[in-house]
Amino acid sequence: MAGIIDIHNLDVHLGRGKDAVHAVRNVSFSVKKGESFGLVGESGSGKSTVLRAISGLYKNFTGKINIDGKVQNQHKGVDFYKNLQMVFQDPYASLHPRHTVDQTLSEPLQIHKLDQVEKRIRTALERVGLGLNFRFRYPHQLSGGQRQRVAIARAMILEPRILLLDEPTSALDVSVQAEVLNLLTELRIEYNLTYILVSHDLAVVAYMCEQIAVMNQGQIVENLSKDQIMKSNATERYTQQLLAASKGYDRDAAGKLLQF
Amino acid sequence: MSLIQQITEMYTPLLNVENLNVEFRNHAGKSIHAVRDVSFSLGQERLGIVGESGSGKSTVGRSILSLIPTSAKIKANKIALNGVDLLKLSELEMRQFRGNKISMIMQDPKHALNPVMRVGDQIAEAFRLHNRIGRAKAKQKVLDILNDVQIRDPERVFRAYPHELSGGMGQRVMIAMMLIPGPDLLIADEPTSALDVTVQMQILAIIDDLVRDKGMGLIFISHDLNLMASFCDRILIMYAGRIVEECRASELSQAKHPYTKGLLACLPTVENSDQKLTTLNRDPAWLE
Numbered sequence: 001m002a003g004i005i006d007i008h009n010l011d012v013h014l015g016r017g018k019d020a021v022h023a024v025r026n027v028s029f030s031v032k033k034g035e036s037f038g039l040v041g042e043s044g045s046g047k048s049t050v051l052r053a054i055s056g057l058y059k060n061f062t063g064k065i066n067i068d069g070k071v072q073n074q075h076k077g078v079d080f081y082k083n084l085q086m087v088f089q090d091p092y093a094s095l096h097p098r099h100t101v102d103q104t105l106s107e108p109l110q111i112h113k114l115d116q117v118e119k120r121i122r123t124a125l126e127r128v129g130l131g132l133n134f135r136f137r138y139p140h141q142l143s144g145g146q147r148q149r150v151a152i153a154r155a156m157i158l159e160p161r162i163l164l165l166d167e168p169t170s171a172l173d174v175s176v177q178a179e180v181l182n183l184l185t186e187l188r189i190e191y192n193l194t195y196i197l198v199s200h201d202l203a204v205v206a207y208m209c210e211q212i213a214v215m216n217q218g219q220i221v222e223n224l225s226k227d228q229i230m231k232s233n234a235t236e237r238y239t240q241q242l243l244a245a246s247k248g249y250d251r252d253a254a255g256k257l258l259q260f
Numbered sequence: 261m262s263l264i265q266q267i268t269e270m271y272t273p274l275l276n277v278e279n280l281n282v283e284f285r286n287h288a289g290k291s292i293h294a295v296r297d298v299s300f301s302l303g304q305e306r307l308g309i310v311g312e313s314g315s316g317k318s319t320v321g322r323s324i325l326s327l328i329p330t331s332a333k334i335k336a337n338k339i340a341l342n343g344v345d346l347l348k349l350s351e352l353e354m355r356q357f358r359g360n361k362i363s364m365i366m367q368d369p370k371h372a373l374n375p376v377m378r379v380g381d382q383i384a385e386a387f388r389l390h391n392r393i394g395r396a397k398a399k400q401k402v403l404d405i406l407n408d409v410q411i412r413d414p415e416r417v418f419r420a421y422p423h424e425l426s427g428g429m430g431q432r433v434m435i436a437m438m439l440i441p442g443p444d445l446l447i448a449d450e451p452t453s454a455l456d457v458t459v460q461m462q463i464l465a466i467i468d469d470l471v472r473d474k475g476m477g478l479i480f481i482s483h484d485l486n487l488m489a490s491f492c493d494r495i496l497i498m499y500a501g502r503i504v505e506e507c508r509a510s511e512l513s514q515a516k517h518p519y520t521k522g523l524l525a526c527l528p529t530v531e532n533s534d535q536k537l538t539t540l541n542r543d544p545a546w547l548e
Binding site: 185204245248251257 | 312313427456457458459460461462464465468483485486487489490491522523526527528529530531532533536537538539540
């Protein structure tokens, strides 16, 4: 248990009274430095909630979230976000429509009081493969893939060590998805980043991650290595069914699906 | 009727689209040629149209139903359903076809269903628009069709509002609504893209069984190549408004057009995870 991220007995409750939901139940996992960890599951399984609890977007959690050896409480300082950044699913919703790329990228620099703004923005744009002529464009002047590159540049500009990726390519076409996944792989190697990748797409997670946790109804059902997925070597029925369903349509298999 | 006429009738396809062109005008007045010279015909089969966003695949589906803005221009030699040219029909006559002979399943039940009307009443409306039938009989018909799309508690769902249903249930309701008039042709535009993979399998099985039992034609529009290859009989691949390739679904992996090959190559899998993903180099020649 000496990972850069250690999660121990995490529980998240959302909502109040009658509407209360126990969204994450007793989740524990550990991610080593430089590793890419995947969380897969169907909608409502709690995978994004885990990510949001780690990033501090949800404050009502119990259990231990340990990042870089430090126990995280509900309140997080600026230093925390210097080290850990997040990329969201929908690049159409996560960029401010009336901020230029330049404004979007300089905001984190102002918050963290960093110098050399000019140089940092230039490098950030270059390393996500956008030219400098994108710098003064608005989001509506960019394609979906270009927007997601801006979102990645915004996260990377603080030179964090951990990136939390919440369905980073779900809104993109497959050809654009390939470009963004390649970019994420290059960045990870170049800067020795640690990733937690959340996706409903098993193929994406299996491609990107060494360790994969399968979630259902707020719990981790099974932990798998890349090797186990390659050999379809899952022990839990739920995981087996998920693996089979991801392979495409099969009338016989569809008739035998179980409810979990 | 002569023998030749009889034979031609036997082989008249369910749907015949010849040289379809659709042009939109954007707010700056610039025209966008969204669909270019698309021709295909369809029998009682499952035809897939696959392409990336902006390729014109949904516009083809919507043009068949003339469900596109009046500012857009549709041009075609013909769009014929059972020999009747849909382009020559008046809007009033078209309404007899829309829903009744051809119906369309949209991507997101959250947007396509009326949020302030009970599910049962919406489905009944789809039937009663085209058939004179009493309220009680219509209700029975709705309960039957809800049963057909494998809703376990039809009475409860009948009384429910759309927001009270999950994504998978909502999609079943929409399928029920589209099937109740007994159409000859079903157009499904990304019917399972908003759903989880296991729910997707169940919904596809329902569509599959119903299309087979009732002898309908199906146009299945999607961006998901693997799904198409496993679900459809035949696939059209669209790029920038054109059909660039047509193939049997089972032979998709041996596709010849560089665009199709490129799309297939850039899919991530667990097996190719030690390699960089191939990216698509768009050749301007594909636009010719």
